[in-house]
Amino acid sequence: MTFHRVEDLHRALDSGQTTCVQLVQESLRKARAENPSINAVAEFFEGSAMQQAVAVDARRAQGDCRALDGVTMVIKDNMVYRDHAAGAGSKILTGFISPYTATAVQRIVDAGACIVGRSSCDEFAMGSSNETSVYGPVRNPLDLKRTPGGSSGGSAAAVAAGWVHASLGSDTGGSIRQPASFCGIFGAKPTYGRVSRYGLIAYASSFDQIGPLARSASDLARITEVISGADQYDGTCSDRLVPSMSVKSCDPQSLSFGYYQEVLDNPALDSELRDAFMARMDQLRAKGHRVEALRFDYLDLLVPIYYILTTAEASANLARFDGVRYGYRAEGVKTLDELYKRSRSEGFGKEVKRRILLGTFVLRSGYFDAYYGKAQKARRAVQNATNADLAKVDLLISPTSPHTAFELGREASDPTLMYLEDIFTVQAPIAGLPALSLPMGLHSNGMPMGLHLTAKAFDEPTLFTAAEYLSS
Numbered sequence: 001m002t003f004h005r006v007e008d009l010h011r012a013l014d015s016g017q018t019t020c021v022q023l024v025q026e027s028l029r030k031a032r033a034e035n036p037s038i039n040a041v042a043e044f045f046e047g048s049a050m051q052q053a054v055a056v057d058a059r060r061a062q063g064d065c066r067a068l069d070g071v072t073m074v075i076k077d078n079m080v081y082r083d084h085a086a087g088a089g090s091k092i093l094t095g096f097i098s099p100y101t102a103t104a105v106q107r108i109v110d111a112g113a114c115i116v117g118r119s120s121c122d123e124f125a126m127g128s129s130n131e132t133s134v135y136g137p138v139r140n141p142l143d144l145k146r147t148p149g150g151s152s153g154g155s156a157a158a159v160a161a162g163w164v165h166a167s168l169g170s171d172t173g174g175s176i177r178q179p180a181s182f183c184g185i186f187g188a189k190p191t192y193g194r195v196s197r198y199g200l201i202a203y204a205s206s207f208d209q210i211g212p213l214a215r216s217a218s219d220l221a222r223i224t225e226v227i228s229g230a231d232q233y234d235g236t237c238s239d240r241l242v243p244s245m246s247v248k249s250c251d252p253q254s255l256s257f258g259y260y261q262e263v264l265d266n267p268a269l270d271s272e273l274r275d276a277f278m279a280r281m282d283q284l285r286a287k288g289h290r291v292e293a294l295r296f297d298y299l300d301l302l303v304p305i306y307y308i309l310t311t312a313e314a315s316a317n318l319a320r321f322d323g324v325r326y327g328y329r330a331e332g333v334k335t336l337d338e339l340y341k342r343s344r345s346e347g348f349g350k351e352v353k354r355r356i357l358l359g360t361f362v363l364r365s366g367y368f369d370a371y372y373g374k375a376q377k378a379r380r381a382v383q384n385a386t387n388a389d390l391a392k393v394d395l396l397i398s399p400t401s402p403h404t405a406f407e408l409g410r411e412a413s414d415p416t417l418m419y420l421e422d423i424f425t426v427q428a429p430i431a432g433l434p435a436l437s438l439p440m441g442l443h444s445n446g447m448p449m450g451l452h453l454t455a456k457a458f459d460e461p462t463l464f465t466a467a468e469y470l471s472s
Contacts, residue, residue, distance in 0.1 A: 002162050005216045006071055009165065013060065013070050020053040020060075020070040024114050027072040031116065031163035038139050040148070040157035042077050043085060044117040052114040059112075067226050069112035072164040074119040076155050077133075078201040079168060079210070081105050081115065088201045089123040089133035089151075092347030093327040102199020103234065104168060104210045104227040111226045116164060119154030123349045124318065125170055125203045127151050128178060128421035129408065132351045137408050140183060142447060146405040149179030152213065156183040159213050166214040166223055170200055172207045173306050174400075174425025177437040180213055181400035181450025184439050186467065187213040188220045191458045192432035193238040195224070196231035202317040204310035205236075207429045217438060217467035221245040224460055238458070245461050247468035255466055256290040257281075258393035262299045263424060268402040273449050276441060277399050280451065280470075294389050294396075298382050299423070305382065306426045307355075308362050308375040314352075315359030323347065383431040390433075390456045395466055398424050400437040400450030428454045438467045 003009040012018045028046055035041050049072075056069050075081065078088040080098035087093040101109075109115065122132040130138040130153030140148040141161035148157040152169030156179035159167050169176040171189035180187025188211045195210045202208060212223035222245070230239040259281065264274055284291050323329040323343025330342035348356070362371035389396060401424060428435035433454050440451035451470065455463040 003165060006068065006165065006219050006222055009070055010065075020056040020114060021050065023070050023072055024049050024053040024116060027116050027164055031158065034161060034163070037144060038141050038157055038161060039136055040119055040138050040154040040161065040163075041074060041117040042087065042089075042120045042135050042154070045084060045115055048084070049114045049116045052109065056112050056114065066110075066112040067222055068108055071113045071166055072116050073108060073113045074117045074155060074158045074164050074167045075105055075115055076152055076167070076169045077118045077121050078125055078170055078203075079105050080199045080201070081118070084118070086118065086201065087134070088125070089121045089135065090348065090352065091134045091328050092321045092344070095328075096326050100199065102210075103196035103231045105199060107227045108168070108223065119152075119158055119167060121154055122151035123352050124201070124314070125151040125172055125175055125208075126314070126351050126355055128174070128418050129406075130154060130179075131408060132349055134349065139408070140405050142184065143405065145407050146447065147182065147408050149182035149405065151175040152187075153179045155213050156180055156185060156187065159183070159185050159215060166212055166219055168210055168227075169213055170208055170210050171429065172203050172310060173422040173429055176211045176213060177425050177435060177450070177452060178401050178421060180437040181448065181452075182405035184448030185213055185215055186217055186220050186436065186438050186471075187211065188224060188436035188463070189428060189434065190224055190228065190460060191238075191434040192429070193236055194228050194434070194458065194460065196234040196237045198231055198233040198237075202313075204313040205317060206313060207310055209429070217464050217471055218247050220436065220467070221247055221460070221464035224464075240458065243461055245464055248461070248465045255395065255469070256292070256393040257284060257395050257397045258292045258294045258389055259397050260296040260299065261293050262296050263398045266299070266402065266423070268420065268423065269399065270403040270443075272443055273399050273403065276449055277451070280440065290393070292393055294392070296385065296389070298378070298385060301378055302382065302426045302430060303420060303423055305375050305378050305430060306422060307358070308371050309379065311355045311359030312363050312372050313359065315356050315363060318348075318352070318356055321347065379430055382427065386427060386431040386433065386454075387456075390454075394455070394462060396454040398452045399440075400424060400452040404443045404445060404447035404449060424452060433457055434460050434463050436463055436467055438471050
């Protein structure tokens with residue numbers, strides 16, 4: 001039984017049309033039957049999911065109803081969940097069972113969600129096609145020859161396939177929004193600091209954010225409100241009060257949009273996608289919205305800024321995986337130094353090792369100021385320019401990706417091509433701003449196109465309201 005929105009699911013629960021136990025059983029049945037061809041779920045959590053469903057049904061029978069009751073979800077493999085495995089798509093975490101639960105995961109459980117499994121992702125969230133996972137590539141449920149996007153491709157594919165109502169992913173440079181675009185669903189990256197990162201296996205700590213994927217903007221809003229808020233375990237998490245994020249109706253003059261001509265002129269942008277985007281801008285103008293073309297001088301610098309800073313942070317964050325306390329350990333070693341070297345060489349995949357090496361290089365004495373220091377200054381310039389543009393309009397708008405989902409294997413051999421997948425999505429995390437992707441119709445090749453919105457810091461309510469309006 002598929003529900004487009006959580007409120008529809010709750011009406012069915014209230015009327016006795018279904019139960020949480022039935023919803024979880026159906027979710028697991030469908031996912032187990034189809035997962036061999038799509039490969040979106042790395043492991044099913046049938047036992048704990050059924051326990052949660054029974055508990056939610058019992059609680060609701062006593063009149064205690066909560067925001068995510070009965071919502072079946074998967075969580076990305078880089079989020080820890082007590083007494084469950086978490087692998088970040090990597091051999092290096094083989095056999096790791098978490099002794100604690102990520103704050104965001106705990107909050108969805110407390111709100112009534114039933115977690116049916118962990119979804120496959122690019123190794124340590126490093127990738128844009130979900131081909132670097134130790135579990136093998138995830139396939140787009142709309143076309144099995146194509147990628148679902150990455151790194152949260154498993155989370156996106158599980159929602160798009162109708163196995164679960166929603167999922168949690170993480171977004172560092174576009175890892176929720178690009179898969180949402182490729183799979184024809186909704187996906188949001190909250191403001192940096194809005195959602196606790198405690199329990200998220202870190203890639204780049206000043207960029208990473210947990211966010212939801214779902215089939216409607218209203219469900220994104222509901223889940224984001226649940227997982228947001230201060231957390232004593234994460235010093236980077238904002239302590240500001242969480243507002244109601246329920247989507248509101250808006251009149252035609254209430255929202256203004258800005259787009260960058262540099263984005264539309266970018267040679268990587270598919271011409272049909274460009275035409276669809278401009279047609280949408282014309283529709284907004286016809287409805288009375290102010291739509292303004294803006295200038296952005298940093299577009300070509302965004303990807304270099306991002307990869308210098310994130311690889312530097314990855315080099316530091318991934319130093320803890322050494323084969324000593326948990327995870328993969330090389331056999332037959334004779335010295336501690338050999339244990340470190342072989343465990344890391346054998347445990348990490350090619351892309352992760354490439355980024356660790358790049359990050360270590362830019363942090364070296366003599367190179368730090370030339371690369372990392374300059375990239376931090378450039379990041380501040382991008383943030384200032386983006387905030388200045390958002391002082392002129394309510395939202396920045398663009399295509400989510402330069403193209404639709406590409407075929408598996410097309411870009412995997414060329415890391416430069418893969419890195420450019422982030423060109424339209426990376427501005428928001430560089431600036432620490434909330435952003436989302438919503439469906440924008442189908443390309444002539446039959447695959448979904450995505451529309452991307454960026455809002456002012458901590459203005460998720462406007463972001464979700466605009467997404468609901470644009471998708472209606």
